[in-house]
Amino acid sequence: MTQPQATATTTAPMVAATDLRRSFGTGERTVHALRGVSFSIGRGELTALKGRSGSGKTTLLNLVGGLDAPTGGSIALDGTDLAGLNEDGRLALRRERIGFVFQSFGLIPMLTAAENVGVPMRLRKVSAAEREERAHTLLALVGLADHANQRPGELSGGQQQRVAIARALANDPGLIIADEPTGQLDSETGRSIMQLLRAVVRSEGVTVLVATHDPTLMELADRVIELRDGRIVEEEATGQAA
Numbered sequence: 001m002t003q004p005q006a007t008a009t010t011t012a013p014m015v016a017a018t019d020l021r022r023s024f025g026t027g028e029r030t031v032h033a034l035r036g037v038s039f040s041i042g043r044g045e046l047t048a049l050k051g052r053s054g055s056g057k058t059t060l061l062n063l064v065g066g067l068d069a070p071t072g073g074s075i076a077l078d079g080t081d082l083a084g085l086n087e088d089g090r091l092a093l094r095r096e097r098i099g100f101v102f103q104s105f106g107l108i109p110m111l112t113a114a115e116n117v118g119v120p121m122r123l124r125k126v127s128a129a130e131r132e133e134r135a136h137t138l139l140a141l142v143g144l145a146d147h148a149n150q151r152p153g154e155l156s157g158g159q160q161q162r163v164a165i166a167r168a169l170a171n172d173p174g175l176i177i178a179d180e181p182t183g184q185l186d187s188e189t190g191r192s193i194m195q196l197l198r199a200v201v202r203s204e205g206v207t208v209l210v211a212t213h214d215p216t217l218m219e220l221a222d223r224v225i226e227l228r229d230g231r232i233v234e235e236e237a238t239g240q241a242a
């Protein structure tokens with residue numbers, strides 16, 4: 001199977017969105033979830049996407065992650081225009097270049113933490129020995145070295161989200177997309193998850209785009225993009241570096 005290869009150049013931003021639009025439905029019932037959104041995100045940045053419920057955050061993340069296609073405009077990841085990829089190409093890109101983190105963790109209940117982290121590597125046919133070694137390295141990175149053999153039901157919400165972050169890192173992606181990863185956690189645990197994402201951006205050089213409507217978490221981001229009714233209303237550099 002031939003996949004369009006990424007034509008990454010060192011100068012391309014990790015994410016470049018140009019006049020991105022997404023509407024759902026037709027006629028009077030059309031919902032304009034995104035009404036022309038343009039931005040770019042450089043490598044190794046932690047960008048927070050804020051905005052009320054219904055402002056278009058999930059729609060935008062789905063487009064950036066190749067889970068959905070725009071009604072108009074374009075999106076390029078690391079120099080690859082997603083419109084130029086077929087479904088197989090998008091699937092390969094999602095598997096190999098992007099890690100996803102969700103509000104509800106999305107772990108497989110029957111698998112141990114280490115096995116959950118191994119799932120994306122399995123899909124790439126990485127050997128069992130290599131999977132196990134990398135899973136343990138990643139679980140140590142997220143502070144769960146001693147929990148590798150526990151199943152999700154035996155872990156707290158914050159621990160489950162740490163496993164999900166380790167899993168998102170499994171294939172060494174350039175980009176991690178997290179949709180309200182702290183939405184099911186108490187504020188202190190949520191903050192520790194944001195701090196972990198912050199640390200991972202630094203240590204792994206990964207780029208993170210995270211939707212959240214928790215204002216206390218914004219200060220940990222390099223940059224905040226705010227959506228309101230499908231448009232960017234303000235962009236601010238927080239200058240955070242601690």
Ligand SMILES: Nc1ncnc2c1ncn2[C@@H]1O[C@H](COP(=O)(O)OP(=O)(O)O)[C@@H](O)[C@H]1O
Binds near residue numbers: 024033
């Ligand atoms: N699949 C869909 N079909 C119809 N409307 C949708 C769909 N997905 C999202 N929307 C609408 O698009 C708008 C933005 O939704 P969403 O991106 O989920 O916002 P957020 O994640 O910021 O809460 C909302 O009005 C929502 O109802």
Ligand SMILES: [Mg+2]
Binds near residue numbers: 059
């Ligand atoms: Mg959402």
